[in-house]
Amino acid sequence: MTDVKKIKDLLSTCLQCGTCTASCPNSSAMDITPRKLWRMVLMDRIDEVFNSTTFSLCSTCYFCTLRCPRGLELTQAMSMLKEVAVKEDIPKYRISSKFYSSFMESVRRHGRVRETEFLTLYFMNMKNPLLPMKFAPIGIKFLKKNKVKVELPSKPGPGNLGRLFETVSRLEENK
Numbered sequence: 460m461t462d463v464k465k466i467k468d469l470l471s472t473c474l475q476c477g478t479c480t481a482s483c484p485n486s487s488a489m490d491i492t493p494r495k496l497w498r499m500v501l502m503d504r505i506d507e508v509f510n511s512t513t514f515s516l517c518s519t520c521y522f523c524t525l526r527c528p529r530g531l532e533l534t535q536a537m538s539m540l541k542e543v544a545v546k547e548d549i550p551k552y553r554i555s556s557k558f559y560s561s562f563m564e565s566v567r568r569h570g571r572v573r574e575t576e577f578l579t580l581y582f583m584n585m586k587n588p589l590l591p592m593k594f595a596p597i598g599i600k601f602l603k604k605n606k607v608k609v610e611l612p613s614k615p616g617p618g619n620l621g622r623l624f625e626t627v628s629r630l631e632e633n634k
């Protein structure tokens with residue numbers, strides 16, 4: 460399982476040239492640039508790293524990895540930060556991780572996402588009774604235009620893709 464030490468090892472030869480920041484299509488939306496984020500990881504400023512939204516905005520495009528003059532696996536480092544954030548239930552990353560896990564749970568059960576089930580799972584996972592209100596206006600618009608179908612959540616079980624998900628999870632644990 461990923462830990463911060465492994466991420467530091469991955470970044471150890473960073474020379475702070477800034478090519479990763481210049482290559483990143485999402486850097487303007489990030490509160491800390493990728494170059495600075497790597498420096499903070501190397502300096503053990505871990506609380507600040509996880510207080511930032513930078514790694515959660517990485518869209519895994521691999522531009523930084525392709526262009527880094529040191530050949531560092533930067534996209535992998537971003538994914539490892541996400542992994543730690545999920546494991547540690549970091550508050551700033553909770554919305555992303557619950558959104559993703561609810562989406563994937565619906566895919567696991569049916570081989571595709573069922574929108575209403577996915578959102579029901581997301582609301583339950585977030586444990587915030589006011590959250591559905593935020594989504595209500597857009598939900599009503601979609602329903603009126605027949606863009607989503609109301610499908611009640613199915614019972615949890617192995618699901619259509621259960622075996623595939625189990626295999627991937629085993630492979631990830633043995634990485």
Ligand code: SF4
Pocket residue numbers: 472473474475476477478479480493494497526527528529530531533
């Ligand atoms: S491109 Fe590579 S060497 Fe340059 S700052 Fe980014 S991680 Fe460091």
Ligand code: SF4
Pocket residue numbers: 479482483484485486493516517518519520521522523524533534537
């Ligand atoms: S992989 Fe992530 S951090 Fe790297 S350039 Fe793409 S969005 Fe930016």
